[in-house]
Amino acid sequence: MHVKIAAVRASAHRIPTVLPIVGTPAGGSVRVVCEVETEDGLVGVGMTARFLPLGVVAVIEKHLAPAVMGLDPRDLEAIHARLQALTSERGQTLGVNTAAVSALDLALWDLIGKAHGRTVAQLLGGRADHAECYVTFGFGAFDRDQLVEVARGLAAEQGHTGFKMLVGVAPNIGEDAARVRHVRDALGDDAVLAVDANESLSIDQATRLARLIEDCDIAWFEDPVWRNDPRDMARLRRATSIPLAAGQMDGHSSRFRQFIEGDAIDIFLPNSLFNGGMTETRRVAALAQIYDKPLSDAGGGGIYCLHHVAGFRNGTLAETHLGVEQVERAMFRAAPEPSGGRLAVPPGPGFGVELDRDVLKDTLITD
Template sequence: MRITDVTTIRLRYQPPIAMADAIHFMPERTAILVQVHTDTGLIGIGESAAYGGALTSIERVVLDDLAPIVIGESPFMVERAWARMAHRTHQRGQKGLLQMALSGIDIALWDVIGQATKTPLYQLLGGYRDRLVAYASAGFYAANKGPEELAEEVREYVARGFRHVKIKVGRNPEVVLNPLENMWAPEYATASLDEDVARVRAARGAIGDGIGLAIDANNAWNPSVALSFMRQVESVKIAWLEEPVATDDYAGSAQVARQLATPVAGYETESSLGGFRQLIASGAVDIVQPDVIWSGGISETRRIAALAQAYRRPIIPHVFSSGVALVANMHLIASIPNGSLLEFDQNPNPLRDELFIEPITIAADGTVALPDGPGLGVTLNPDTIARYRI
């Protein structure tokens, strides 16, 4: 079997209300899917993370820089394909844009292998579990959305079966060196630190003490702000504090982790094995959060997971894009012993919920079943592709 072509699908959905996290304004949801074609007719599906810029920039790296490296090669030689893509383009950098683009091809190659061997990907990778406990990833900032509206939102997730919920914090203009002032729409739906404390307390009051509640600051704070905030919400019992400081502030994150009983999680914005090695070895994270569409695909994220396992750290991947990102990360989590919760984005997004013929849904007990078909085990819905393709 040989690879004959690599193609892309660009998708965009514009929700009725824009949302925001601590520093990012999100008036739309986009995704770039990658398809690897073979001479047997099998087509693998992957996704390249496209955060922070135009879809076309990722697309050009996939099609112009990486596709020529793998066309004509065997999809079964996936580790060699990964190494060649990474090494032949190393002068473009070993993080960011290149890792995003490479991820899509790598995931698609693993999908081809699973299809060819008639094996679900998580089983092909070793298999550890066939159901995952999901957490509701939501609680974003939006216009006219205060603590009461947030409380109502998270209460609904618990009613649907979720036993863990995560909400956003950190959209605080008064915090010195918060990147927010340099981002798009910095005045949109902001909150003071005191208002964020009220939001966290409202969420806890709505879901009760028996549900896990995590908070995500998206790199908005410095160590002193993070520690001060956590002292104010200490009685709320936070499950984990995610990305409290800048990704490359290893010492600052380690300081926060040392002084808190609450686990520090991160950092999705780190996209290399070497970077995660430094985060883990320095004690900057208690929970490790790569993303297969951002961190070099299935191949590299498995290496990150193995490194985390050596330090007795759990993996809770970042998952916030299309259905392909969701299902690919599901297979990764299900295949490793230190895989933990599944991030299940609950913001409106048909690029996630309507992308496949086979829906991915949460059961009443808060778990999600792995697809039992070969490879990723999903089939793109042509109507959804046609509706949102750009």
């Protein structure tokens, strides 16, 4: 094939989502789509989400696209060397710049997979054609009994045995703990139950909450403290037996190195939509393997992050998310659905999904 990059396109989209029972938005509704096309018409699709979407579109189209035009999409290190010079004069690329690089990089991986007839999971190592999964369901909009109702419904309809609920959403830490305990009592001892504070708690609040729920067999405590400060993470890790997990929003390799050096983390949760793409997640996965840490994902990476969990031998659980599932069902034709507590890697090459062009037209953000 002719493998030179001939065109790069980007667009922003908003897809409405809704939580069951309460009818409020389920989050995860904004996506930036990046498409990279080669001279022979092969197209790879990447994505990022959430923040300043029109700014990300502008960065991709006005700055990154001219830099990669005419390059071979398989030359990832050469491409990233060129992008690094544009997105950060020195140090770590951050913010809108990282989001734009993430979307472009994922499109390149999709393109490479399509060119070689392999899934991205296979390109990463091909450990499995599926991943066990958990579902993020426990939003603050639900009261205690609604949490149980939703969890039981997900177990019955999709076979979920792993669940994640948000903490730091109640009026006080005591009520957060009571919500967790109510769900644990209802689901029984066999269910996997994790909690996620979305970096909303002080170190003192997180320590108190961990002590209150420590006997609930919590699989991990995710993003527990403000800014995931490695020093506070390390303090919390020494104070609790609950494993700590992080990385969904700033999970680049340098950040995980800080967590490792501070002895502050148990589970790696990179998200390729936000950390610089699958090229950066591959570095994170290697670091996780070196330090014998399990590799999962979080933060609504969806179909894209499924591939790194399935691809690497230290991959554990892939995240499904009540909001992200709705977005992907709308944006993609035949998006994978959880069944029996697992997600199958779509058999098609690349990331294995096809955009619904009609939905893209209807959801376009222009201002």
